[in-house]
Amino acid sequence: MARKPATKPRKSASQQRSRATVEALVEATARILVKEGFDKASTNRIAEVAGVSVGSLYQYFPGKEALVAAVIQRHQQEIRQAVQSELAEILALPLEPAVRRLVAIAVRAHRVDPKLHCVLAEQIPRIGRLAEAARFDPENFTLFRTYLERHREEVRVDDLELAAFICVTAIEALTHNAVLHYSKMLSDDRMEALIDEGARLITGYLKD
Amino acid sequence: MARKPATKPRKSASQQRSRATVEALVEATARILVKEGFDKASTNRIAEVAGVSVGSLYQYFPGKEALVAAVIQRHQQEIRQAVQSELAEILALPLEPAVRRLVAIAVRAHRVDPKLHCVLAEQIPRIGRLAEAARFDPENFTLFRTYLERHREEVRVDDLELAAFICVTAIEALTHNAVLHYSKMLSDDRMEALIDEGARLITGYLKD
DNA sequence: GCAGAATATGAGCGATCATTCGCTTTCGAT
DNA sequence: ATCGAAAGCGAATGATCGCTCATATTCTGC
Numbered sequence: 124m125a126r127k128p129a130t131k132p133r134k135s136a137s138q139q140r141s142r143a144t145v146e147a148l149v150e151a152t153a154r155i156l157v158k159e160g161f162d163k164a165s166t167n168r169i170a171e172v173a174g175v176s177v178g179s180l181y182q183y184f185p186g187k188e189a190l191v192a193a194v195i196q197r198h199q200q201e202i203r204q205a206v207q208s209e210l211a212e213i214l215a216l217p218l219e220p221a222v223r224r225l226v227a228i229a230v231r232a233h234r235v236d237p238k239l240h241c242v243l244a245e246q247i248p249r250i251g252r253l254a255e256a257a258r259f260d261p262e263n264f265t266l267f268r269t270y271l272e273r274h275r276e277e278v279r280v281d282d283l284e285l286a287a288f289i290c291v292t293a294i295e296a297l298t299h300n301a302v303l304h305y306s307k308m309l310s311d312d313r314m315e316a317l318i319d320e321g322a323r324l325i326t327g328y329l330k331d
Numbered sequence: 332m333a334r335k336p337a338t339k340p341r342k343s344a345s346q347q348r349s350r351a352t353v354e355a356l357v358e359a360t361a362r363i364l365v366k367e368g369f370d371k372a373s374t375n376r377i378a379e380v381a382g383v384s385v386g387s388l389y390q391y392f393p394g395k396e397a398l399v400a401a402v403i404q405r406h407q408q409e410i411r412q413a414v415q416s417e418l419a420e421i422l423a424l425p426l427e428p429a430v431r432r433l434v435a436i437a438v439r440a441h442r443v444d445p446k447l448h449c450v451l452a453e454q455i456p457r458i459g460r461l462a463e464a465a466r467f468d469p470e471n472f473t474l475f476r477t478y479l480e481r482h483r484e485e486v487r488v489d490d491l492e493l494a495a496f497i498c499v500t501a502i503e504a505l506t507h508n509a510v511l512h513y514s515k516m517l518s519d520d521r522m523e524a525l526i527d528e529g530a531r532l533i534t535g536y537l538k539d
Numbered sequence: 540g541c542a543g544a545a546t547a548t549g550a551g552c553g554a555t556c557a558t559t560c561g562c563t564t565t566c567g568a569t
Numbered sequence: 570a571t572c573g574a575a576a577g578c579g580a581a582t583g584a585t586c587g588c589t590c591a592t593a594t595t596c597t598g599c
Contacts (some may be wrong), residue, residue, distance in 0.1 A: 296504030327535040
C-alpha cells in the first residue's frame with residue numbers, strides 16, 4: 124500500500140521545549156516563504172533558520188508540505204479572528220451597508236499579513252495536497268450565497284449562484300490586486316476610495 | 332561580473348532541422364507544463380519528451396526559464412492573433428456594446444488554450460525573470476484606460492485610473508475563474524449568461 | 540539522584556536536478 | 570567526393586534536495 128506524504132504532524136509535542144521547536148519551525152517557514160519564496164524553502168534551510176536540526180523537523184512534520192500547510196492554517200486562523208465577529212450581524216443588514224462592510228472586511232483580511240498572503244496565493248503549487256488548503260473562496264462564496272438567499276427580494280438577479288460567483292470573484296480579485304500589487308493605494312484615503320468603488324460595483328450590479 | 336541566467340535563445344537556428352528541434356522543445360515544454368505541472372518540467376525530461384538530447388537543448392536555450400519564457404511568448408501571441416483585429420473598432424463603440432465585446436473577447440482569450448493558461452497563471456513562480464513575462468494586465472489596462480479617456484463624457488466616474496483598474500481586474504478575474512475553475516459554465520448558453528452578467532457588472536458601475 | 544521517556548542532533552544516503560564537453564553525425568557549398 | 574560548419578549526442582559532474590538513523594542531550598516522575 125503506497126503511502127502518500129501526509130500533511131499532518133507526525134506526533135504532537137507535549138513538553139514546552141518541543142512546542143517551542145514546532146513554533147520556531149512554522150515561524151521560520153513563514154519567514155522564508157515571505158523573504159525568499161517557495162522554492163528556497165527547503166527542509167534543511169527551514170531547520171537552519173529555525174535554529175533546529177533537520178532531524179527535529181522530521182519528528183514533528185512528515186515533510187515540507189506539512190510545514191507549509193501549518194503556515195497556511197495559522198494565517199487563515201489569524202484572518203478569521205480578525206473578521207469573524209462581524210459576519211453574523213451583516214446577514215441582517217440591508218443591501219448597501221452589507222456590501223460595503225463585506226468589501227471592507229475583504230480589504231482588512233488582505234492586510235493581516237499581505238506579503239505572506241501574496242506568497243500563499245501566488246507561489247504555492249496548485250496541485251497536490253496544498254491545492255485545497257490554500258483556497259479560501261468556498262467559505263466566502265457560501266456566506267455571500269446565504270446573504271443573497273435571505274435578501275432575495277431586494278436583489279435584481281435571477282441566478283443567485285451565478286450572482287454570488289460574480290460578486291465574490293470580483294471582490295476577491297479587487298482586494299487581492301489592490302493590496303498586493305498597488306499597495307500604495309492602501310494608505311490613507313485611497314483605500315477608502317477603493318472600498319467605496321468596490322461597493323458601488325457590487326451594489327450597482329445587484330440592484331441596478 | 333556575475334552573469335544572471337538569461338531568458339533569450341543562446342543561438343538562432345539556421346537550418347530547418349534545428350528549427351524543428353527548437354519547435355519540438357517548446358512544444359514538449361508546453362505539453363509537460365499542462366500534463367505534469369511546472370515542477371516536473373526538468374530540462375532532462377523536456378529533452379526526453381521532445382525526442383532530443385539535453386545537449387541540443389542547451390544549444391538553443393540557456394536554461395529551463397528560457398524554455399518556459401518561449402512557451403509564454405507563443406501563448407501570448409496566439410491570444411493576440413485571436414483578438415487583436417477587433418480592438419481598433421471597439422474604441423469607437425458606445426459604452427454598452429463596447430463593454431460587452433470586451434468581456435466576450437476576454438472569455439475568448441481564455442479559451443485559446445485553457446489548461447496552458449491555467450498553468451502559466453497559477454504555477455509559474457512569480458519571482459525572477461518569469462514574473463513579468465507571465466503578466467498580461469498592463470496591455471489590457473492601457474487599452475481600457477484609453478477607452479475611458481475617449482468616452483469620458485459617457486461615463487460617471489471621476490478617477491479614470493481607479494475605474495480602469497477596477498474594471499480590468501474584475502473582468503480578468505471573472506473570465507479566469509470561470510474558464511479555469513468552472514469550465515462547465517462555458518458550454519452552451521451558460522457562457523452567454525456569464526458574458527451578459529459580466530458586461531452588466533461593468534456597465535452598471537460605469538454609467539450607474 | 541536515577542531511570543526511562545521525550546527531545547535534539549547532524550553526518551550521510553540516494554535521488555534528482557541543471558549543466559557541460561568531448562565526440563559523432565548530418566548538411567551545404569564547392 | 571570532399572571538407573568545414575552546423576547540429577546532435579549522452580555520459581559525467583557537481584550541487585541540492587528530502588529524508589533517515591545512530592547517537593547524544595534534556596526533561597519528568599519518582
